[in-house]
Amino acid sequence: MSIVYDRTKTVVRRHVAPGKAVPLHPETVAFAGHYVFDVDVLAAYRPTGKGRVERQVAIVRDHVLAGRAFSSIEENDAAFAAWVPLRRAKVHGTHGEVIGVRAARDHTALRPLPAAPYVVVQRHLRYVGKDCLIAFDANLYSVPASRVQPRQLVEVRATKAQITLHATTPDHRGETLLATHSRAVGRSCRVVDERHWDGLPTGAGRRVTTGHDDLPTPRRQGRGDGPEPGAGSLQALLNRAAAAQVEVSRRPLSVYDELTGTRPFTTDNPTKETR
Structure with a gap:
């Protein structure tokens, strides 16, 4: 037909x-x-x-x-x-x-209708962000971090009630489906499955330093296997605190003029010559 x-x-x-x-x-x-x-x-x-x-x-x-x-x-x-x-x-x-x-x-002569109706969908291509989110229709939807890379293109198939995200090429099992979400109502919504973020950096290994960790660490007096953790940073802070308590002598600038033999500094304006 x-x-x-x-x-x-x-x-x-x-x-x-x-x-x-x-x-x-x-x-x-x-x-x-x-x-x-x-x-x-x-x-x-x-x-x-x-x-x-x-x-x-x-x-x-x-x-x-x-x-x-x-x-x-x-x-x-x-x-x-x-x-x-x-x-x-x-x-x-x-x-x-x-x-x-x-x-x-x-x-x-007509054939029977299929058991499921054909669903008309919108199809669009979108880039994946570093946070494993893609933007569609002013909303954000998550995809699994283990299956995509930042800036990878994925296909968005949208119906009135559902969003499905597909890879542009099938995997080793021949599948393209990455995630399924309910379509957001309104704008500026985030539809996220937190399991999709498994594998992203969590920040657990982040460290901070005072910038003086390269200073030698003084040895402890007495028995022990070594310096306490963080002793170098603590000693650097103590050294900076001790330096802040050093007394600085104050003297007038005229002393430096006498030592160098220069003309004393003055703020008086010279008298203008009149005719």
């Missing part, structure tokens, strides 16, 4: 010259594969190619809607339901069969 489509951007990836193979949109290919039918794209510049389909719009407009006013959707639906049996009892002008009889035969 095949279904005829216009060359819309939801079906055709790009327009090509007449006679060239038409590249189909990946989502359309997946949809057709799920429901098991072929996609037949109209030839370029052929507006009458599916005229029989669009003709039904004019038939409904002329026989159900023209010259009538409806106060509600329910009243409109009732008028259409009353007209359908009349239409199905007519002989079709193209194939010469009663429309209702031909429709019943066509229905028996």
Whole structure:
């Protein structure tokens, strides 16, 4: 079975010259594969190619809607339901069969629907941050640190209720799924599974120093295996404290002028010569 489509951007990836193979949109290919039918794209510049389909719009407009006013959707639906049996009892002008009889035969030739419906998703590519978070639709979602690298591209597949994150290449088991999250409501939200952060640096090995650890550490008096932990840093702090208590003598600047034989410093301005 095949279904005829216009060359819309939801079906055709790009327009090509007449006679060239038409590249189909990946989502359309997946949809057709799920429901098991072929996609037949109209030839370029052929507006009458599916005229029989669009003709039904004019038939409904002329026989159900023209010259009538409806106060509600329910009243409109009732008028259409009353007209359908009349239409199905007519002989079709193209194939010469009663429309209702031909429709019943066509229905028996249809395959059963799959157990699960096809879910249309948005597909986007995003970079992974150093904190194993990706940004999508003004929100952040986590991916496992053990399976991705910073600045790695991952595919976001988004539905109205769910976000799934996939690797662009399958792993050794042929799988691409990295994480599944509920879609955030609003903006600036963080949807994080804390297990995804296993393997990231925790900061447990960080150290600080006073900058004087390279000073020699004095030995302890008495028995012992060695200096106490942190003794070098403590001694450096004690040395700095002792240096701060050293008394500094104060003397006037004129003493240095006498020693160097220079002219004493003065702030008086010289008297200007007047004529």
